[in-house]
Amino acid sequence: MDDRVREHARTLVDWGARVEAGDEVVMSVSEGAHDLAVAVAAEVGERGATLLSTYDSDEVTRAYLTAHDADFAEPGHELAMFEAADVYLRLGGGRNTAARADVPPERTQAAAKAGEAVREARYDTRWMSTVHPTRSLAQQAGLSYEAYADFVYDAVLRDWEALAEEMARMKALLDGGSEVRLVTEGTDLTMSIDGRTAVNSAASVVYDSHNLPSGEVFTAPYATEGEVSFDVPMTIRGRRVRDVRLTFEDGAVVDHGAAAGEDVIGEILETDAGARRLGELGIGMNRGIDRATDAILFDEKMAGTVHLALGRAYDACLPAGESGNESAVHTDLITDLRDGGRLEVDGEVVLRDGVFRWEEGFEEGEER
Amino acid sequence: MDDRVREHARTLVDWGARVEAGDEVVMSVSEGAHDLAVAVAAEVGERGATLLSTYDSDEVTRAYLTAHDADFAEPGHELAMFEAADVYLRLGGGRNTAARADVPPERTQAAAKAGEAVREARYDTRWMSTVHPTRSLAQQAGLSYEAYADFVYDAVLRDWEALAEEMARMKALLDGGSEVRLVTEGTDLTMSIDGRTAVNSAASVVYDSHNLPSGEVFTAPYATEGEVSFDVPMTIRGRRVRDVRLTFEDGAVVDHGAAAGEDVIGEILETDAGARRLGELGIGMNRGIDRATDAILFDEKMAGTVHLALGRAYDACLPAGESGNESAVHTDLITDLRDGGRLEVDGEVVLRDGVFRWEEGFEEGEER
Numbered sequence: 170m171d172d173r174v175r176e177h178a179r180t181l182v183d184w185g186a187r188v189e190a191g192d193e194v195v196m197s198v199s200e201g202a203h204d205l206a207v208a209v210a211a212e213v214g215e216r217g218a219t220l221l222s223t224y225d226s227d228e229v230t231r232a233y234l235t236a237h238d239a240d241f242a243e244p245g246h247e248l249a250m251f252e253a254a255d256v257y258l259r260l261g262g263g264r265n266t267a268a269r270a271d272v273p274p275e276r277t278q279a280a281a282k283a284g285e286a287v288r289e290a291r292y293d294t295r296w297m298s299t300v301h302p303t304r305s306l307a308q309q310a311g312l313s314y315e316a317y318a319d320f321v322y323d324a325v326l327r328d329w330e331a332l333a334e335e336m337a338r339m340k341a342l343l344d345g346g347s348e349v350r351l352v353t354e355g356t357d358l359t360m361s362i363d364g365r366t367a368v369n370s371a372a373s374v375v376y377d378s379h380n381l382p383s384g385e386v387f388t389a390p391y392a393t394e395g396e397v398s399f400d401v402p403m404t405i406r407g408r409r410v411r412d413v414r415l416t417f418e419d420g421a422v423v424d425h426g427a428a429a430g431e432d433v434i435g436e437i438l439e440t441d442a443g444a445r446r447l448g449e450l451g452i453g454m455n456r457g458i459d460r461a462t463d464a465i466l467f468d469e470k471m472a473g474t475v476h477l478a479l480g481r482a483y484d485a486c487l488p489a490g491e492s493g494n495e496s497a498v499h500t501d502l503i504t505d506l507r508d509g510g511r512l513e514v515d516g517e518v519v520l521r522d523g524v525f526r527w528e529e530g531f532e533e534g535e536e537r
Numbered sequence: 538m539d540d541r542v543r544e545h546a547r548t549l550v551d552w553g554a555r556v557e558a559g560d561e562v563v564m565s566v567s568e569g570a571h572d573l574a575v576a577v578a579a580e581v582g583e584r585g586a587t588l589l590s591t592y593d594s595d596e597v598t599r600a601y602l603t604a605h606d607a608d609f610a611e612p613g614h615e616l617a618m619f620e621a622a623d624v625y626l627r628l629g630g631g632r633n634t635a636a637r638a639d640v641p642p643e644r645t646q647a648a649a650k651a652g653e654a655v656r657e658a659r660y661d662t663r664w665m666s667t668v669h670p671t672r673s674l675a676q677q678a679g680l681s682y683e684a685y686a687d688f689v690y691d692a693v694l695r696d697w698e699a700l701a702e703e704m705a706r707m708k709a710l711l712d713g714g715s716e717v718r719l720v721t722e723g724t725d726l727t728m729s730i731d732g733r734t735a736v737n738s739a740a741s742v743v744y745d746s747h748n749l750p751s752g753e754v755f756t757a758p759y760a761t762e763g764e765v766s767f768d769v770p771m772t773i774r775g776r777r778v779r780d781v782r783l784t785f786e787d788g789a790v791v792d793h794g795a796a797a798g799e800d801v802i803g804e805i806l807e808t809d810a811g812a813r814r815l816g817e818l819g820i821g822m823n824r825g826i827d828r829a830t831d832a833i834l835f836d837e838k839m840a841g842t843v844h845l846a847l848g849r850a851y852d853a854c855l856p857a858g859e860s861g862n863e864s865a866v867h868t869d870l871i872t873d874l875r876d877g878g879r880l881e882v883d884g885e886v887v888l889r890d891g892v893f894r895w896e897e898g899f900e901e902g903e904e905r
Contacts (some may be wrong), residue, residue, distance in 0.1 A: 193614040214601040214605035215604040219611075232578040233581065240585070244588070247589045
């Protein structure tokens, strides 16, 4: 077994979920994640926790959803399992990203609705979600399998403690700031972050961060004004989207365009009132992620990029008891600042040309 | 997908477990059983039951057991899951029958002990165990994959209703009889079955039969006298066993021998007092199974063979409240009557030369 698989497992179990003796662990294994499952099982066993493996197969799910009359019931056995569990480890990595392409979305939504209590019980555990490199995901990224595996492990096997410290600096800047300005080609956007709290997403339950890899700092902006252009291409709802442009007035999108996928963006904006406002400003800080692979879990963490999400805001960023932007959608769009551009907090540049202000190579400039 | 996979799934779900709307189903998927899992998921979905898939990987289990300090705790999440479940479907079919060969038996036993309540909760469901043909199992059987798949589906895809009716005739003969005699080369054995009840094992929970394939009628004999020779070779505790000979006096083995594996038989006989007495007399009646494949789940159901088990008797065969032969072991040994031999109940021949008395080709003879 590739040593990196073992190290991945150790990172997930120790840094991520903080598994300890006596924990009741549910491990969800995707079709292509067997090798990681074996490594995680060894880590869980070594810590003296119990282990129950579930099988998360897209093909099994497709068969079940397709054959059902769509009047789904709450799965009581699954609910009981998660209510008794302390830790949930999701090992993604399928064999075909299109395996569920022919399941009508209404059907998937109806099943999700019946599983609401299950989902809540799952989120009440110390849960972590990660991904094992598979050929299917390599194909989605347009990479050979070897190159994709290297990419995944570069992203996952970080010095998370050091990165958490670095991200804490960014969090402090955002927590203390009131206005953010994003400037790059086709972009001059200002947002208020006054009173909002940033999350240091360091791939561990103790940071309230549940993805491995992670490596971003995010907050919930409002009162957005100006223009923004997103140059990282991605697939949204199965359709290619490229060079999205949005114009904001009084916090809401008043105009939009795109070189590809303009209709998808239009659809999203029409969802509800909240879909025209931002729910998230995120700053990618994971230096292990150096290229876009058309997988939002990775792309949005890319160091030197900034992402904005249309729609729902995370409660963790809001003053206690206050609700932020509400929407049925949360769609991330990414701007790459590595080829030129800057992010300012209250007039101070914190990121320029992909370099953070505390990093070597950061250059002070004359701002316009 | 092979149509036989779908038919296998339908047989398991409908005839076997009698799944209906509202049932909470746990489906356990072995490493090589993915295709059957997809087919079973469709059947479960069509019936409007809920579905939770667990992953039963020998390699995951090996990694967990090996890394653990062996002071195992009860898996509370698994217990909660089975307590809430109505149906448990085990889809066997691994990728390596030796995958757990280097796990010390004490470790496996310690884990099994911690899982006692889980096992009881599982047996309290409408449970069924079956097997998907894999290359690993084909190899164990000494068959090509294609030939092995044909073999499995011949055994599984029976007219179970017709077979259950045929087996009911055998059950009636045994229930009404008081003495059984088995005669073949090297064998002349008599057993009492007076007061005992036979089980019609027709691969369905409504027959209290939990294996697919099944196809045997069995009871709990006692007061065994005489000699018996078992000519179907098998692997017991990882060792080859061939041509076992046992001599019974007053119901207990007083002498034993074997052409191969005599030491294993000796070990088993030394386990406890009950290991020297019979716990089961079974009659294989599945005409789909026409050859031994070194897998007891199949071999003991082979039509025209008789098996006897040293050790524990099943409660279902005993008068209510009475306990039969008790032992920590239950080891089946098989005699093939197809090349000559007979089974008598109270002097009446019910099986001769592999043919049952109600079948075409059955010949009355002059018995000695």
